[in-house]
Amino acid sequence: MNKLTQGRKSASALASLLIVAGALLIGGCDRHGEAGHAEATAKEEGAQLEPVTFTHFSDRTELFVEFPPLTVGHESPFAAHLSTLSDFRPVMAGKVTVTLSGGKQPTETFTVDRVANPGIFRPVAKPKYPGPRKLVFRLDTAQGSSVHDLGEVTVFADQAGALRAQAAEKPEPPGAIAYLKEQQWKTEYALSEVGKRSLRESVAATGTLRAPANQDAQLTAVSAGQVVAAGQFPQIGMVVKKGQLLAYLVPRLGGDTDIATLDLAMQKARLGVQQAARERERLEALHKQEAVPERRVIAARNEESLARAELTGAQRRAGQYRNDGGSGGGIAIRAPISGTVAEVGVAPGGFINEGQPIVHIVNADRLWLEVRVAESDIGRLGEPTGAAFRVDGFDTSFEIDERHGGRIVGFGGVIDPVSRTAPLVFEFPNPQRRLRIGMAARTSVFAGKRIESLAIPAAAVVDDNGVPVVYVLRHGEAFERRQVRLGVRDGDWVAVKSGVAAGERVVSKGAYQVRLAATTPAAMGEGHAH
Incomplete structure (x- = not known):
């Protein structure tokens, strides 16, 4: 969806305007005669015109552009910031064409074929025709083209007219958080549009990742004795096959x-x-x-x-009691399953007592997620259909459902008298064995019922002293802190009941950096390469 926002920079520019205006009132008339007064005033006031800003999204790029109000016969340099929506990184090369059309006047075109700084193009327009004109930016790169139609703008006959028009505009609401494009491009940053989604109702629970019962083998000593190698002695991370000879246990005499x-x-x-x-x-x-x-x-x-x-x-x-260099003798210790050695309880040649662990083997190709469901949530949960969980160290959540090879192993029918919870066990594939046995999982168990709701990425929500907040884009470099009321969570998405509207864009990656910019602006650096 294309979206256009327009704003004006007000704080510092307005202060400068007041200072210059005061200076003009004190000394301007004494320096000019009646004939040249209007022209000189317009020239001096024009230097203090606030830049116009637009933010627009195409299907491939984001455009944030700043420029002085367009005035006939005056050069208006554009600072066009272009980011790719796939990763919100700066556009590094390409050609930008700016066109002014409509208003029953000939079309005017202004072009620049290279970046001035990473992500920033600087075409310069010098309009010839006053009145309402359609302003369009076109970006052409080796990867394709992107068009940003900014709609109708006014080309003023003189700068005094531009200044009067700006003075009549409503100032931008207070509370904007400045977070410049140069800062965005140097950090992990992304925006997501608020929109309706079909979400599954869920209940929150805690869980632990475990190996399936038939894929976890703990080999212990059947008697006291010495453990000797049978070829390569087992070590952590070693991949073994079912039936493979691992070592010998030579019992004590x-x-x-x-x-x-x-x-x-x-x-x-x-x-x-x-x-x-x-x-x-x-x-x-x-x-x-x-x-x-x-x-x-x-x-x-x-x-x-x-x-x-x-x-x-x-x-x-x-x-x-005999072992000739590991070629025979002793009680053979063989792998009961195929998998990976997780623990080794004894060194080669070491003595061990009866019942002590020798080797722990697990097969982590598939894992169990054992969830503890609170007694108060069982009635609302009903028949669970799947789950999504997050673990520390991973940016994304993991989903368990039948489409991706997951299944429900069992749902306990007895409430634990101490924790007042019931066990619920899921099984799911573990590609590349990325997840580790024993990890703690923050889990959402899906109840099966779906709702339609406005939703945002869960990563967009920041816990601000117990209050859930998001940062909403005003324009390309200005954001607004909003408190939100959340609903159900479905994997990486969460329903939002109030605080944002459909079509707005929230910071879904880098929200903490925006928060930092709001609380300690100096920590985020200062200045623009404009």
Whole structure:
């Protein structure tokens, strides 16, 4: 939507005007004769004409322009400030064409093909024809063209007429906050237009980000012992696959157990297997000659199987206490899920007690948002449909809904007797794993019902000692502090019940800087490159 605002700079200019006017009254008439009085007065008064300002938005750029009132035969230099609406940065190159048309007079064109300063073009107009004229600015850049139609302006026959016209105008209302374009361009700054939006009703709640129950594995020691590496020892941030061997836990030897005893038991078991195998072979040969019954062969086979089982057990017991450079031995510690190592509870070769954590693995590709909904909000919430939340360190909010892969895991049916809240759990994808488990989330849970309301970006609202305020654009470099009454919040947008009107523009990025300019103007610098 195109929008045009017009204003006049009044404070300092009006003071200068009064001083010069007083000086003219005291000494002007003594220096001029009757014939040249009117012309000289107009010339001296014309030097004190207040600049005219316009602010206009096209679909691509914002124009804020200052210039002296247009007067026939006099040069009027324009200070045209142009910003791109995509990022509110200054236009760095291009051509600006100014046209005066209409009023049953020929069209006049004035052009400048380069910037004087970043974002500022300085075309100069010297009108030839008085009366009402249509003023249009056109910007041509390599990225395209942008037209700013400022509507009808008056070209005065002389500067005395311009001064009389300005004197008849109403002064600008007090309370304007000056925040110059040069300051805007050097900071994070943006404007948003107030308009109607369809917003979802919601309730506010606190939440915490967690890993899904089946994507969070805490490996603990099944017995006291030494943890030794099996290749690369786990470290924080290491990506592992399900079933991957991470380390070995070599249990601590019992009071009456040593390696020699385990080796002896394993050797005895090995000899037992050999003896049982020979006995089974002897009896099978005799059975073929019908010298022994079949039952003795079956018993020998069973004895051999039992001996082999005893050997396997002895090998495993001994293997728990042996580790040849990580190539074998000990209790294998394997990753139960695919994910990322979040914590490591022991150093390579370190000893650990039974039950102590060894490795914590999480898969953060998807996360849970566990929200605590206040008892008083449950009735108003009804059946939740989704949520939006914000966490510290991120400028934007995150939304959970089915369209973006989110879902409701469950809504608790029991109120916690201490906090008087019920748990509500959402699951959602976590692209690039930007969010971290354990983050606190300021959450809005959507109730599903929609309302139509004037809305502004939530970032535009500043908490001024407990009072919500916004900064509304008067013209390109002047803003007004407004107290607002807010309604429901839907993600990055909030309903506003009073304080602003549709079509106005509020500072949606950099509002704190404008507030600083209002309270401590000196801190924001001073002066214009005009």
